[in-house]
Amino acid sequence: MLTEIRKHCADLLTRKQVAAVYGLRERDGHTAPYLFTRAEDLDGLTVGTKVPVTFTLRPAKKNIISAFQEKCPGQKIAVLVRGCDERGLYEVAKRGQIQVADLAIIGYACDADQARACHCPRPHPQNLKFGEKVQGPSNEAFIAKIVNMSVAEREAFWRAQFSKCIKCYGCRNSCPVCICKECWMENDAFSPTGWLPPDFPMFHFVHFYHLSDSCIECGACVDACPMDIPLNLIRKVLSKKVQEELFYTAGQDPEEKPPLASREEAKERLEKGI
Amino acid sequence: MNYENVLTTCPYCGAGCNFYLQIMDGELVGVLPCKDHPVSQGKLCIKGWTANEFVTSPERLTKPLIKRDGKFVEASWDEALDAVAAKFKATRENHGPDALAVLASAKITNEENYALMKFTRAVLGTNNIDHCARL
Amino acid sequence: MSSTPDNFEPRIVAFLCNWCSYTGADLAGISRMNYPANVRAIRLMCSGSVKPFFIMSALHKGADGVLIGGCHIGDCHYQTGNHLTKKRIPITRELLGALGIDPRRVRLEWISAAEGQEFAEVIHEFVKELKALGPNPLAGGDHAH
Numbered sequence: 001m002l003t004e005i006r007k008h009c010a011d012l013l014t015r016k017q018v019a020a021v022y023g024l025r026e027r028d029g030h031t032a033p034y035l036f037t038r039a040e041d042l043d044g045l046t047v048g049t050k051v052p053v054t055f056t057l058r059p060a061k062k063n064i065i066s067a068f069q070e071k072c073p074g075q076k077i078a079v080l081v082r083g084c085d086e087r088g089l090y091e092v093a094k095r096g097q098i099q100v101a102d103l104a105i106i107g108y109a110c111d112a113d114q115a116r117a118c119h120c121p122r123p124h125p126q127n128l129k130f131g132e133k134v135q136g137p138s139n140e141a142f143i144a145k146i147v148n149m150s151v152a153e154r155e156a157f158w159r160a161q162f163s164k165c166i167k168c169y170g171c172r173n174s175c176p177v178c179i180c181k182e183c184w185m186e187n188d189a190f191s192p193t194g195w196l197p198p199d200f201p202m203f204h205f206v207h208f209y210h211l212s213d214s215c216i217e218c219g220a221c222v223d224a225c226p227m228d229i230p231l232n233l234i235r236k237v238l239s240k241k242v243q244e245e246l247f248y249t250a251g252q253d254p255e256e257k258p259p260l261a262s263r264e265e266a267k268e269r270l271e272k273g274i
Numbered sequence: 275m276n277y278e279n280v281l282t283t284c285p286y287c288g289a290g291c292n293f294y295l296q297i298m299d300g301e302l303v304g305v306l307p308c309k310d311h312p313v314s315q316g317k318l319c320i321k322g323w324t325a326n327e328f329v330t331s332p333e334r335l336t337k338p339l340i341k342r343d344g345k346f347v348e349a350s351w352d353e354a355l356d357a358v359a360a361k362f363k364a365t366r367e368n369h370g371p372d373a374l375a376v377l378a379s380a381k382i383t384n385e386e387n388y389a390l391m392k393f394t395r396a397v398l399g400t401n402n403i404d405h406c407a408r409l
Numbered sequence: 410m411s412s413t414p415d416n417f418e419p420r421i422v423a424f425l426c427n428w429c430s431y432t433g434a435d436l437a438g439i440s441r442m443n444y445p446a447n448v449r450a451i452r453l454m455c456s457g458s459v460k461p462f463f464i465m466s467a468l469h470k471g472a473d474g475v476l477i478g479g480c481h482i483g484d485c486h487y488q489t490g491n492h493l494t495k496k497r498i499p500i501t502r503e504l505l506g507a508l509g510i511d512p513r514r515v516r517l518e519w520i521s522a523a524e525g526q527e528f529a530e531v532i533h534e535f536v537k538e539l540k541a542l543g544p545n546p547l548a549g550g551d552h553a554h
């Protein structure tokens with residue numbers, strides 16, 4: 001798969017169809033995002049490791065693609081994405097951060113092992129060009145752990161989990177859709193500066209709620225958490241509720257409006273078939 | 275536009291977490307954890323996550339200062355290092371190597387601390403080395 | 410859940426929209442309707458300005474229940490403010506439930522300016538329900554601030 005992807009990207013660059021290819025580069029045994037502008041550098045291009053390409057630069061509070069589009073308006077850029085990367089792009093596009101029309105989205109599928117490791121229900125992008133689609137594991141089985149608990153058991157469970165929190169903000173920083181200029185998680189009303197662990201459940205409540213209709217289930221927050229707090233348990237419960245209640249799934253269509261920020265009735269959305 | 279990531283070690287403590295500094299057109303724009311680094315495994319604490327911020331802080335000391343007539347004045351690195359070396363030498367000659375002591379830092383890497391230990395014992399000739407994390 | 414003392418009087422924080430629910434509560438008062446004195450009303454311009462964080466804050470600071478009152482759908486004075494509320498509250502309740510905070514502590518009601526009676530009834534019912542639930546285990550928070 002990698003050889004074909006490199007060849008495809010090299011073609012795009014040499015035929016000047018795109019100004020740059022944004023993807024992952026492996027160097028000295030480590031993988032990081034990189035903006036390829038020369039075809040000869042594409043030997044270093046890699047895919048398939050769980051390194052996200054969409055995350056928010058801080059303190060700029062925007063992602064690399066949006067920075068690129070600001071600096072080089074109208075220039076086309078190719079982006080190599082997995083399912084979750086694409087969903088992340090769509091979510092920030094809905095919020096006016098990037099122009100999807102100026103992107104050449106090149107998608108590749110994750111394999112079943114990756115999907116299991118990520119608890120990912122949709123391990124492939126819509127713009128799938130490379131690789132075979134596999135079925136992701138179901139969320140139901142995953143969230144059963146807390147769904148089956150009583151309210152009091154859940155409280156005890158989360159108190160124990162959140163008491164481990166060191167307020168590193170890694171869950172927020174690594175989130176591809178956390179783009180707010182002013183973050184409620186930094187608000188002293190929820191979590192006074194210097195207080196550890198944060199009060200149950202204020203600090204986490206803010207993050208969970210604010211992402212309830214934009215979480216794309218990439219698992220980046222969980223991967224970034226040094227304390228191994230299973231943040232995705234709650235996120236998936238909320239995604240399910242948003243689907244059932246508001247007939248909405250995040251990361252599907254860049255033209256959709258986020259339901260909790262739009263004044264459309266859930267019923268109207270259903271009638272429109274979106 | 276240019277965008278690349280440079281792997282480096284966190285400057286804040288001796289744990290040795292690694293992360294990428296994100297460089298966009300020559301400008302430092304952020305920190306990105308390194309997922310496949312054996313020490314930090316893609317996780318950082320809040321200091322590491324914000325390690326890009328002090329680089330451009332106006333409060334950062336960017337030039338050596340030497341105290342002259344009770345006031346700090348800017349000096350070149352050569353002047354500063356010469357001043358330190360001269361005082362080290364003078365103290366060692368007049369009072370012996372055990373009149374010197376070195377305080378290592380938790381904010382430098384393991385390897386730098388190792389070099390400091392070697393410097394203290396082999397160059398200065400004393401065992402007086404300690405670190406600030408002894409609470 | 411801890412056992413409930415017999416004299417437990419739940420504290421309810423009510424976020425009421427200025428145009429309908431607050432006026433409805435006023436009407437209940439003016440008409441000398443009888444309802445329990447457990448409510449602290451906070452007047453907002455619209456139920457749509459009740460951020461879920463307000464609800465969480467009230468619970469964290471010790472409220473036993475939170476009532477959100479707004480105009481009936483179609484009657485919001487800012488047209489669609491309560492449409493936002495209608496979407497937010499179920500998600501907020503789901504989140505509270507998943508975190509282990511009984512979602513029955515949060516209640517959304519549409520109460521018009523003419524519905525003093527309804528307001529009084531809602532309070533009666535809510536107080537009864539909260540008494541059965543007992544004191545909010547979050548009361549006081551972990552840090553006294």
Ligand code: SF4
Binds near residue numbers: 110115118120124217
């Ligand atoms: S979250 Fe899904 S799409 Fe993303 S890396 Fe994991 S399996 Fe692939």
Ligand code: SF4
Binds near residue numbers: 165166225
């Ligand atoms: S990543 Fe984990 S430890 Fe860090 S702030 Fe988030 S929940 Fe807390």
Ligand code: FES
Binds near residue numbers: 427429454455
């Ligand atoms: S004005 Fe009453 S709900 Fe908006």
